[in-house]
Amino acid sequence: MVPEKTIERLSLYRRILLQVRAEGAAMIFSHQLAAMARVNAAQVRRDIMQLGCVGVPNGGYDAGDLLDSIDEFLYPPTFxxxxxxxxxxxxxxxxxxxxxxxxxxxxxxxxxxxxxxxxxxxxxxxxxxxxxxxxxxxxxxxxxxxxxxxxxxxxxxxxxxxxxxxxxxxxxxxxxxxxxxxxxxxxxxxxSALDKVAFFARQCEREALASGAGGTR
Amino acid sequence: MVPEKTIERLSLYRRILLQVRAEGAAMIFSHQLAAMARVNAAQVRRDIMQLGCVGVPNGGYDAGDLLDSIDEFLYPPTFxxxxxxxxxxxxxxxxxxxxxxxxxxxxxxxxxxxxxxxxxxxxxxxxxxxxxxxxxxxxxxxxxxxxxxxxxxxxxxxxxxxxxxxxxxxxxxxxxxxxxxxxxxxxxxxxSALDKVAFFARQCEREALASGAGGTR
DNA sequence: GGGTGTGAACGGATTCACAGCA
DNA sequence: TGCTGTGAATCCGTTCACACCC
Structure with a gap:
């Protein structure tokens, strides 16, 4: 029912929000959260949809409310x-x-x-x-x-x-x-994870060489 | 170009083949490999396609050849x-x-x-x-x-x-x-991985209860 | 017959694009 | 104006279905 990836990202958003709240921000926009989580802003909004809405059309999301909603959604009522x-x-x-x-x-x-x-x-x-x-x-x-x-x-x-x-x-x-x-x-x-990184690292290497800008960075 | 998941699975097939070879089997069918890797047989064949073909239409794959092809594809020529x-x-x-x-x-x-x-x-x-x-x-x-x-x-x-x-x-x-x-x-x-398992474990719990066969197993 | 290789259909997730609202 | 919520379009990976071959 709920996409697996969404759950993973909600867990990530939660950690980001904890940090954001610690820094004192009260409101947050989907595009800000998206930038910090390295995903698309529409993705963030769609993920948040799963929680039942908490956003204000122009004001963004209340960081505390959003955090609470994620906690409630993600974690069990009991231990x-x-x-x-x-x-x-x-x-x-x-x-x-x-x-x-x-x-x-x-x-x-x-x-x-x-x-x-x-x-x-x-x-x-x-x-x-x-x-x-x-x-x-x-x-x-x-x-x-x-x-x-x-x-x-x-x-x-x-x-x-x-x-x-x-x-x-x-x-x-x-x-x-x-x-x-x-x-x-x-x-x-x-x-598999290391094999995959090794494989695509070589691929990146090759592309970088092909596109001219070879060498270090 | 090559799907990421395919690389992950090839790494897995490789380990399975090492074991298969150790047990002395010379030939292996896609459906056997699929069963061991817990994926679909078509998936296995499609993944293997990336290597350039090594299968024999009715005889399956030569385990040694397949292993060599995967090694060559997955790993660098140099260290x-x-x-x-x-x-x-x-x-x-x-x-x-x-x-x-x-x-x-x-x-x-x-x-x-x-x-x-x-x-x-x-x-x-x-x-x-x-x-x-x-x-x-x-x-x-x-x-x-x-x-x-x-x-x-x-x-x-x-x-x-x-x-x-x-x-x-x-x-x-x-x-x-x-x-x-x-x-x-x-x-x-x-x-995220643990959060995800926890979330879907509860989901499974709920489904199991709903479908009648609650309790242990 | 039974298995491989692969075009075509399917499905799920991501992204686009826009209506609606403060 | 600028953001949220969301239908529609797109992309990518998986699965089906079958032609071809031993």
Missing amino acids: QKVALVGVGNLGRALLAHFAGRWRRLSVRAAFDKDPAKVGREFSGCPCHAVEALPRVVSELGISIGIIATPAAQAENVAELLCDAGVRGLLNFAPVRLPGPTHVYIENVDLT | QKVALVGVGNLGRALLAHFAGRWRRLSVRAAFDKDPAKVGREFSGCPCHAVEALPRVVSELGISIGIIATPAAQAENVAELLCDAGVRGLLNFAPVRLPGPTHVYIENVDLT
Whole structure:
């Protein structure tokens, strides 16, 4: 119903608005927000339409109202809990990144199969054994899983999480997880991302050379 | 010219083919590859079209040939060098993730402003002071930059990298970097990604409840 | 028959363009 | 006048459908 990209951008607008408000601006125009988010102004207005309108035809948007509307639209009325599986380098980085960043979204449990990690806390989040996953996830009512395990374990872990009642997965393992259940799955493929940048960087290089202005900048 | 998504998928097909080959299969059909990559078979064939054909009308694709074609298409003839800026939790995780993973793509330098990190190695990659960035990047001929700094520094760092002659940026800082130069920019927004999963997870929840089969699974 | 390569149809997201309003 | 809200047009990626070949 709501385009996925719109949700991503609303999350971005929200961060921009927090900053804008901190700087004391009360009103903001779609074209200003667009410039800061590097998108088209019509795009911004269309995204905001999804919230139900809050703009004034000539005065722009009230930054505070807009922020509130986005919060209400994007975040749950009640708390939404997250679990992370795979407390390796990437897992720890994600725990640190996501710790205490959201009002109504929080990482409550981590899981790893390494006994040396079980029982410790990472960025304030207790680490359990993978065996305890089904119990902990359903007891805490966790609804979102983050997968940061190696590729080999990812599919297994995904199944465990889904069976335990999770409704969304954010997968960082370099495999595409299947989707057709009643679980929303987002795959973040770091390897593909770097390959893509490398490919198009060469393309840019070639274009720059072709159009004459080669070399540094 | 070539769709971005196609490049991402080719990177994925490549990994799948490596595994397929390791398991000893010589030939593979588009629908098999499609099943493993969780995409449509026509999609696979169309992506492969970009490579120039390698399929046999009824026999499928030779896994080895296909792999070679993808490598040739995706990777540079000569080495392509990468730098990473911001050796925090996320930066170190990315260094570990990308270390020695590609044949013709390698992370050669890291940068941080923390003096305690400068001079050390992380996953085999030497860490320099940010002040040395322009010199090191141009001396080594680095063409790709990975930004893993906090949001506040990201824009500055991006400019430094671009001025030093980089042609592609992979940005993990939670800001959208501008694009109109001759530099390809890919923004990976972890915050948006989690917000999106949370949003659609709730949506899935609601649908599941509405369609009757509520509760676990 | 069954699979590849590809024109054509489809669909979703972005952008344009303008009506309506402060 | 200048911005919002939004129908209409456009663009791009995906999927369908089929001609062609082993």
